[in-house]
Amino acid sequence: MEKTFNLTRRDDGIAILTMDVPGETMNTLKAQFGPEISEILAEIKSDSSIRGLVLISGKKDSFVAGADISMLDACKTAGDAKALSQQGHVVFNELEALTIPVVAAIHGACLGGGLELALACHQRVCSDDGKTMLGVPEVQLGLLPGGGGTQRLPRLVGITTALDMMLTGKQIRPKQALKMGLVNDVVPQTILLQTAVEMALAGKRAPKPVKKSLVNQVLEGTSFGRNIIFDQATKQVEKKTQGNYPAPAKIIDCVRQGIAKGMQKGLEVEAGHFAELVVSKESEALRSIFFATTEMKKETGAEGASPRKVKKAVILGGGLMGGGIASVTTTKAKIPVRVKDISEKGLSNALAYAYKLLDKGVKRRHMTPAARDNLMALMTTTTEYKGVKDADIVVEAVFEDLALKHQMVKDIERECGEHTIFASNTSSLPISQIAEAATRPENVIGLHYFSPVEKMPLVEVIAHAKTSPETIATTVAFARKQGKTPIVVQDGAGFYVNRILALYMNEAAQLLLEGQSVEHLDKALVKFGFPVGPITLLDEVGIDVGAKISPILEKELGERFKAPAAFDKLLGDDRKGRKNGKGFYQYGASSKKAKAVDESVYGVLGIKPGTNKDAKAVAERCVVQMLNEAVRCLEDGIIASPRDGDIGAIFGIGFPPFLGGPFHYIDTLGAANLVRILEGYQSQFGNRFEPCERLKTMAQENAHFF
Numbered sequence: 001m002e003k004t005f006n007l008t009r010r011d012d013g014i015a016i017l018t019m020d021v022p023g024e025t026m027n028t029l030k031a032q033f034g035p036e037i038s039e040i041l042a043e044i045k046s047d048s049s050i051r052g053l054v055l056i057s058g059k060k061d062s063f064v065a066g067a068d069i070s071m072l073d074a075c076k077t078a079g080d081a082k083a084l085s086q087q088g089h090v091v092f093n094e095l096e097a098l099t100i101p102v103v104a105a106i107h108g109a110c111l112g113g114g115l116e117l118a119l120a121c122h123q124r125v126c127s128d129d130g131k132t133m134l135g136v137p138e139v140q141l142g143l144l145p146g147g148g149g150t151q152r153l154p155r156l157v158g159i160t161t162a163l164d165m166m167l168t169g170k171q172i173r174p175k176q177a178l179k180m181g182l183v184n185d186v187v188p189q190t191i192l193l194q195t196a197v198e199m200a201l202a203g204k205r206a207p208k209p210v211k212k213s214l215v216n217q218v219l220e221g222t223s224f225g226r227n228i229i230f231d232q233a234t235k236q237v238e239k240k241t242q243g244n245y246p247a248p249a250k251i252i253d254c255v256r257q258g259i260a261k262g263m264q265k266g267l268e269v270e271a272g273h274f275a276e277l278v279v280s281k282e283s284e285a286l287r288s289i290f291f292a293t294t295e296m297k298k299e300t301g302a303e304g305a306s307p308r309k310v311k312k313a314v315i316l317g318g319g320l321m322g323g324g325i326a327s328v329t330t331t332k333a334k335i336p337v338r339v340k341d342i343s344e345k346g347l348s349n350a351l352a353y354a355y356k357l358l359d360k361g362v363k364r365r366h367m368t369p370a371a372r373d374n375l376m377a378l379m380t381t382t383t384e385y386k387g388v389k390d391a392d393i394v395v396e397a398v399f400e401d402l403a404l405k406h407q408m409v410k411d412i413e414r415e416c417g418e419h420t421i422f423a424s425n426t427s428s429l430p431i432s433q434i435a436e437a438a439t440r441p442e443n444v445i446g447l448h449y450f451s452p453v454e455k456m457p458l459v460e461v462i463a464h465a466k467t468s469p470e471t472i473a474t475t476v477a478f479a480r481k482q483g484k485t486p487i488v489v490q491d492g493a494g495f496y497v498n499r500i501l502a503l504y505m506n507e508a509a510q511l512l513l514e515g516q517s518v519e520h521l522d523k524a525l526v527k528f529g530f531p532v533g534p535i536t537l538l539d540e541v542g543i544d545v546g547a548k549i550s551p552i553l554e555k556e557l558g559e560r561f562k563a564p565a566a567f568d569k570l571l572g573d574d575r576k577g578r579k580n581g582k583g584f585y586q587y588g589a590s591s592k593k594a595k596a597v598d599e600s601v602y603g604v605l606g607i608k609p610g611t612n613k614d615a616k617a618v619a620e621r622c623v624v625q626m627l628n629e630a631v632r633c634l635e636d637g638i639i640a641s642p643r644d645g646d647i648g649a650i651f652g653i654g655f656p657p658f659l660g661g662p663f664h665y666i667d668t669l670g671a672a673n674l675v676r677i678l679e680g681y682q683s684q685f686g687n688r689f690e691p692c693e694r695l696k697t698m699a700q701e702n703a704h705f706f
């Protein structure tokens with residue numbers, strides 16, 4: 001079998017250990033490496049000519065991306081997973097115990113077990129390259145660092161910093177890593193290996209003491225203080241996870257026990273907790289999302305079609321959405337973009353949007369002012385169709401007015417090239433209707449972003465019957481360059497995300513009219529696992545937007561989409577939500593967060609909050625509406641697969657990731673059980689709960705989606 005590790009000796013006595021997993025784009029840690037590594041360590045220990053060791057990756061732009069997640073998936077029992085963690089502990093402890101200096105030379109992704117491997121080295125130097133990032137993202141997979149990270153990290157960078165890294169899974173840039181003491185030096189990649197060799201020749205160095213504030217020194221330096229840190233961290237994760245994710249509490253416990261009872265005990269606790277998490281349903285769901293998104297990255301979106309390169313984009317409309325789309329096009333995709341708006345105000349909004357995003361990076365020292373200004377220079381503006389001829393794609397983000405969009409289609413066909421794609425950010429108008437104005441309908445497509453554009457990862461790419469495969473592939477590639485996760489959906493009212501969201505929101509509205517309080521409804525769905533409750537979401541999206549979309553959905557998809565009539569009274573009372581500071585919640589002049597519920601809303605709706613129902617029952621009524629409609633979307637061909645449906649719901653609506661998405665969740669519930677629940681509600685509340693045919697068939701066949 002081809003070797004992963006290659007040991008070469010230099011004349012100066014420094015040995016270079018290169019890791020290069022054969023046939024894989026990324027280095028990952030695999031159980032089968034154990035014997036090979038042990039053999040190499042024995043060879044190093046027995047060769048007195050070796051005065052130092054440098055560990056480096058043979059991959060072009062990555063160090064080690066962590067343990068092989070597929071290997072973790074293969075663990076059938078907690079015992080299997082515990083053995084993996086313990087094997088890692090043995091190898092990393094042996095590496096750390098070498099009497100010669102060991103230096104990790106890091107370029108590119110150094111994540112999870114990869115960082116734990118580097119932490120077992122005596123020193124670390126990384127390149128100053130944008131591709132270099134260090135972190136322990138295990139928590140995002142429902143796991144914890146199982147290769148000694150919960151013990152070595154706090155001892156190197158301090159408890160508070162280590163907990164922040166492990167509980168968020170954040171990626172640390174080289175300069176930050178140097179500042180926090182995670183690495184000993186940051187150098188250009190061209191001298192990375194040379195620097196590591198020099199560090200090895202200089203001998204072992206005790207890690208530089210991490211600069212800590214006086215408060216932090218007191219807190220971390222006393223058991224009383226440390227207990228405050230751990231208790232605070234526990235409260236924060238409980239609030240954030242609502243008890244739905246077991247990993248964060250276990251991470252805190254590993255650190256707490258390791259600091260109190262020593263590293264050996266800490267490693268035992270770590271192996272035990274890691275094992276339990278690997279076989280947990282939450283981690284299985286989160287790992288499935290990783291594999292799904294990784295698999296999607298390889299798809300062009302249109303079988304057999306290759307994307308054309310987008311060298312220039314035009315955005316029509318510099319408002320909230322247009323400004324956001326222009327911003328991610330310059331800041332993420334680094335593609336020149338020309339923003340056209342009918343007013344200078346719209347143009348300055350787009351520029352301000354991008355500048356604010358970039359300036360955040362400057363303030364956080366992720367970016368220099370010069371880099372910010374260079375990216376800003378990619379954005380130009382115009383109030384006329386000037387300088388748009390060479391656009392490869394035009395994204396319109398104007399009012400939901402079909403006549404206006406038709407006019408824009410004609411303008412773009414006149415002013416731009418014959419291959420220029422016309423992508424509409426419409427959230428409700430069928431793309432086929434927009435394309436009616438086109439002489440080249442094959443170039444017309446939907447590209448539906450979610451607000452705020454720079455934060456929401458999902459975009460829906462909506463093909464109508466005549467959209468060409470090349471247009472689809474080019475649009476998908478363009479969205480990916482913007483840092484988005486695109487799903488290709490078929491043309492239809494509400495496409496996928498807004499369609500399944502509408503029924504979920506309507507059910508929340510029904511519950512509100514039945515006397516459930518706004519707070520109770522929102523808390524129930526947050527407890528279930530959504531990032532915000534449905535009423536808060538309605539205020540955020542805009543009550544007027546919801547009112548506009550509902551009739552379109554009802555007209556095309558049927559009675560079940562009929563929104564409760566009482567909600568028209570809200571618009572009659574000029575309640576649009578956050579956008580005009582008046583909705584279900586009160587909004588202070590500048591406060592980002594909504595304040596208390598605006599109790600006067602009950603009077604407007606003509607209701608009085610009664611006794612609140614059980615939170616789980618409230619959540620169930622809303623969620624089963626979303627599940628049923630998601631399956632209908634699959635049945636109608638709006639989404640191509642359950643995988644796309646899961647990704648779309650998680651990345652577009654914040655469907656609880658620990659449930660794996662609507663389709664994974666239906667498998668967990670069981671189709672027959674879901675049909676029973678829906679039929680129960682159908683007998684109580686009417687046909688809007690009628691289970692779709694696909695679900696009924698699956699129930700009869702005891703079928704699963706995955």
Ligand SMILES: C[C@@H](O)CC(=O)SCCNC(=O)CCNC(=O)[C@H](O)C(C)(C)COP(=O)(O)OP(=O)(O)OC[C@H]1O[C@@H](n2cnc3c(N)ncnc32)[C@H](O)[C@@H]1OP(=O)(O)O
Pocket residue numbers: 025026028065066067068069070088109111112113114116137138141143144145146147149294297
């Ligand atoms: C011991 C414990 O501490 C447990 C762990 O270490 S758990 C694993 C922790 N690590 C991670 O969570 C990192 C996961 N990977 C990523 O986030 C990304 O892959 C990346 C940021 C490292 C690189 O992103 P990108 O450049 O977009 O490349 P891809 O995501 O497309 O990945 C390229 C191929 O590498 C495969 N891959 C990446 N990481 C892993 C992994 N940890 N296990 C298994 N395979 C991994 C990925 O599947 C791609 O494979 P392909 O065959 O090329 O499609």
